[in-house]
Amino acid sequence: MLALVEQDVARIRDGAAALDRSGEFPVETFERFLDNGVMAGTVPEELGGMGVSCLSDVATVLAAVAEADASTALALHVQFSRGLTLAYDWQHGSAPVRALAERLLRGMASERFVICGAVKDHHTAVTRVTPDGRGGWLLSGRKTLVSLAPLATHFVVHTQKVVDGEPVTLAAAVLDRSAPGLTVLPEWDGLGMRASGTYGIVLDGCRVPAEDVLHRGVVGAHSDRALAGQTVSSITMLGIYAGVARAARDIAIGAAARRPAAPPAAVRGLVSDIESNLYTLQASAAAALANADELNDDLTGDLDERGRRMMVPFQCAKLAVNRLALSVVNDCLTVVGGAGYGAAHPLSRLYRDVRAGWFMQPYTYVDAVDFLSGQALGIDRDNDYMSYRVSASAAR
Amino acid sequence: MLALVEQDVARIRDGAAALDRSGEFPVETFERFLDNGVMAGTVPEELGGMGVSCLSDVATVLAAVAEADASTALALHVQFSRGLTLAYDWQHGSAPVRALAERLLRGMASERFVICGAVKDHHTAVTRVTPDGRGGWLLSGRKTLVSLAPLATHFVVHTQKVVDGEPVTLAAAVLDRSAPGLTVLPEWDGLGMRASGTYGIVLDGCRVPAEDVLHRGVVGAHSDRALAGQTVSSITMLGIYAGVARAARDIAIGAAARRPAAPPAAVRGLVSDIESNLYTLQASAAAALANADELNDDLTGDLDERGRRMMVPFQCAKLAVNRLALSVVNDCLTVVGGAGYGAAHPLSRLYRDVRAGWFMQPYTYVDAVDFLSGQALGIDRDNDYMSYRVSASAAR
Amino acid sequence: MLALVEQDVARIRDGAAALDRSGEFPVETFERFLDNGVMAGTVPEELGGMGVSCLSDVATVLAAVAEADASTALALHVQFSRGLTLAYDWQHGSAPVRALAERLLRGMASERFVICGAVKDHHTAVTRVTPDGRGGWLLSGRKTLVSLAPLATHFVVHTQKVVDGEPVTLAAAVLDRSAPGLTVLPEWDGLGMRASGTYGIVLDGCRVPAEDVLHRGVVGAHSDRALAGQTVSSITMLGIYAGVARAARDIAIGAAARRPAAPPAAVRGLVSDIESNLYTLQASAAAALANADELNDDLTGDLDERGRRMMVPFQCAKLAVNRLALSVVNDCLTVVGGAGYGAAHPLSRLYRDVRAGWFMQPYTYVDAVDFLSGQALGIDRDNDYMSYRVSASAAR
């Protein structure tokens, strides 16, 4: 997969500035990824995909793409993540879950399915499924920050499931893009990650057949087993920020090395910091990815414990990666000097893109502090961010 | 002057987002500043201006503007800086220098003169004045990063003076915008400070009368007396970054205080850091400004020593202000969360604007390290950045 | 006062290493300070003292001493602090408070009174005064971290006042060192500040006459007016850490400047950071001291508001001073290299001494985060550390 992706890296890099400026989505790049099978990279081979299941490998591919354009990598991550989590569902789920997962995975491999996750509610709405009275479900609400949306053929919509007389639970409903009541809104206009195709979707009484709903746990159950799937779903994004930092490093070192005069003292200090921080960033990410890969295959022990043992190193690494990537990009800007401050200079895009990492779940910086300190100090807490978001919105 | 400026602050704030997006210059704001006398704020009262000569006061005004829009403050700084340095020339210069300064200052006060400084050569050209053979001068070259240029009526162009048989010296030539051979290029498209009207100018054999050239020292003379004027010219920019940090702080504290739930641990830690860092930033800037004000009026001692005693605290404070302002804005983004990452959110503009400070002379971060360490360790060095830039370009 | 102290600075510096090693208290230095009137430096002139009431001046004197030895400065601070707060009581207190304050201040000026504050309870005991049934009080408990204790003639013991049927209040009882039931324990053996004469005292039913008790507020009253006195009592300690940082800076710059070879890049970067950080540290401390001096003389407004307006800048500056002083000392160690790591090298003492600032009230780092974030976000909280400590110990 890395080899396939690397064929396109130069072209992606060349187009990045224009797409960043306009905020357009690189449709052509993703058409190529659909053509050459990259979009089915994490679909199991038995179902027609390339069968890359190793999280470290996925992160390596995303890093290579992100070195050229972080927005493209972020959108690609969405599809990869879907393949990884659906493959788990296909291997370990109940019969109906397996059936749904298989259908979607086969579609990704042979029918050009592009499947986005829609997690975060728009601040104006709460997304809910309710029984339609005929054994199916009705889905209404509004989602935001759905990357890769321009090409989406399906959305996996994370939602509350509200049934009279039952506690509120979490669920994920799979919707076809053509579903009546679904509107895709090109709403994103961000500081960075501008070409990631990050849109919103409005859901107005969309019908969802019973077999297209994945049922999750009770809200507020403080179940930590969900942390495993959330780790798998998101940890490969560490590769994106490694790629961003590496791109910045190469630009800065190149600029400094081309100057005819001996480098000033400050530049040597900055370059040394850049090298060490980039190394540390990559080592942290690699360690957390290796840990997740190891635990990902092992379902023998306590599943809550497994969830925590995947998430804690991920979050330790995420904090480090977020900080170090920002620090590397900043130091690179200082090395390059005023030229890097031009809107057309790639460093100015990296300076904006790199900041996205702090806001991504699981966890934002603020939530990570609660999670990591809670784990270290033995404080009970709902660690499932999909669950505590629902609780928080209910409290408002 | 502060009172006058504060009348416009709300309007400036409201328009900042649109101008940032388009990169247009806020012509209307500056027309108002021309109308109400703010643009003559630092012109001596005797010459018709408001007579604000205290650097701390000027910085306070710039901070108030920068809280609303940093680009506007940066452009306003250009005119203020011109008033401050020309007032010095008018008070302490030789007879021809006094005459030129008086003409320009009176023009600022009563003829709506807008006078930009043009310091940095475009990377493609070296700017030089040479004798025109008739007692005057010919000016050619290209300048970049000239803020406030859309409204400029005059440019003070810093240049090498090249006369056969003499060592190269520095000079500043005053050019009317209508001078034949002068072209103003709207070239700036920056990561931040997008509405500062930062253009380039091309100089193609412009004639400059003898009396419109200010003669400065020999290139490479290692004269430190020039540091005094360079401090006066630039130190009030510390106020701009204080204003940026304060604007970010108010947004973040406001957002956090409005939330109904008790603030999470990380938010309390970030808020505490923001408060302390903003305080420290402002205290550093205020101390360096007070020091500059004190020495500015005292010409009794060694002038090289005076130059160093103005520049060292300025640079100590500039390093701190640059770092702390960036840190405050970053912490504010983390407090606000993903909403602050939208291109339309004011924090996302502040995140881009705040980074400009590191590149501004005197000194960029890299040069400041050489200067401060050189002063502490007793290392001889050409501290005049206009001089060593000429030397550096000659070495290429 | 500064001139008097500077006469002894060289001798103090020479003796610092030996006292640090042994942990002995510099009795001779303080005998000299008693002889030459320094120990009455903050006693009003009308009562026979030197009448230094300006907090900035006191901090300057402490910084000069701390440059030579931080332990000595810390112990001297204790007496200065007593003079400052008793002078306030003498000027603004009720008649019995004025009488007590006058007696103690006159004793400091003419009878060599050395008056220590005893604030922190030993972890094994709660200190309480209770009525003795004859109009006086009985004081029992145990205090720790009482600096300057070897020379103390009196102790001002902060305590709970427990009277049947009344809410618990705070009080301060003045005890003569010869009081029956009082034992002074030379218990301190610290990482740093080893020569500060920091002992413990055990109180076993000590009788205190009614007129020697200062009555303070109710525990848990959330009264912020007490913050003014707590600021006055402690803010001059910022000078101690400024002195520590300056001493480290001078050692490091001296060592680097003496080396024959051109300084390596890393040394230039470190030196630049040291200069900027020391400047910033001093500017922050000076700003907070000037603010406290200004408000100290103004009792016209809301006293709770005055308390907060003194404490907030103090805490902003304290966080900055603690961080920057540690950073400066660390950078200096790196500049000096392995030689600075020897136990006999003054930098190794500074490395240990500088860390004390983080633990000093008001506030420790942990409490300062709660205070500053609480103030910024409008969160109600008991800001009086003497009060909330009592509440916390009651909760155990």
Next chain:
Amino acid sequence: MLALVEQDVARIRDGAAALDRSGEFPVETFERFLDNGVMAGTVPEELGGMGVSCLSDVATVLAAVAEADASTALALHVQFSRGLTLAYDWQHGSAPVRALAERLLRGMASERFVICGAVKDHHTAVTRVTPDGRGGWLLSGRKTLVSLAPLATHFVVHTQKVVDGEPVTLAAAVLDRSAPGLTVLPEWDGLGMRASGTYGIVLDGCRVPAEDVLHRGVVGAHSDRALAGQTVSSITMLGIYAGVARAARDIAIGAAARRPAAPPAAVRGLVSDIESNLYTLQASAAAALANADELNDDLTGDLDERGRRMMVPFQCAKLAVNRLALSVVNDCLTVVGGAGYGAAHPLSRLYRDVRAGWFMQPYTYVDAVDFLSGQALGIDRDNDYMSYRVSASAAR
């Protein structure tokens, strides 16, 4: 080996405070390590040792010891390092080198040889071997910072080799402790690492047989192949600082978790930083150790390139480990509060011990900046610290 060491860890931990205070060397611990074979841990099995050749494993053992006492780990490292480098000489050296290495390794395994390295010249002397005229050598000079010296049976003395008419080269001479002219001086009295048995040795015309001298390269040859051996010799010390940070972490988390009240916001933030920084520290160290292990066994390519490819990641990780370990210990002190500032508290020892890492070769912080920036920017430089130290001392 880890299992053997862990038997002693509790005892080492219990004794650490007393040895730190007195500065005595833990002779008993090392007698046990001689008895149970740990001191021959890195000696090849064929020669009677335990045959641990994996650098990652050695670092793991040192980390376990350092968690109990860093001084002990530092001294143990000396012997481990000797085994590792001599094993390389035994496998890859010329016939006489192999013979010498075999003799020493067999001695370590079965004759309780304890072999110290003596690298750094005392500032008063330059150490040199010169021909004795009879085919052997005479060694004179003075060395400092020789850890594990109290038990040493042999010293490997790094020295200049000065022969008339030849360029100065580097060499290492093996001396028996009983060699006439050799004096061991218990000179160390450090801020930290106080029980590491770090002494000096004076060499006054010591005779060294020809076969006991290892001949190295020409001074100033800019040969990078030596970096491989220097990496092997020192990289396992990363484990020591990992152990120090882990010990601090356990103390702080334990203290915070034991407190009855909910942790304050600042404590949660600090704990989160501690967890992330410790993770990152360990990940960096592990990555550099794995890289060194991989290249250690591969002599097929360019040996200079191999040297650089071992040293660059080592230095990237060393910078990170030094910074992060210091940061973790500092944060732990803040969490624990004033109690941790007592001289008898283990954190106060860790605060002193952790700072040693910055001064250790290869490279000190200052040299690492030159090395890493030089590598990134393609600047030629003598990277062999033993060589450039000789050049620097010659330049004085």
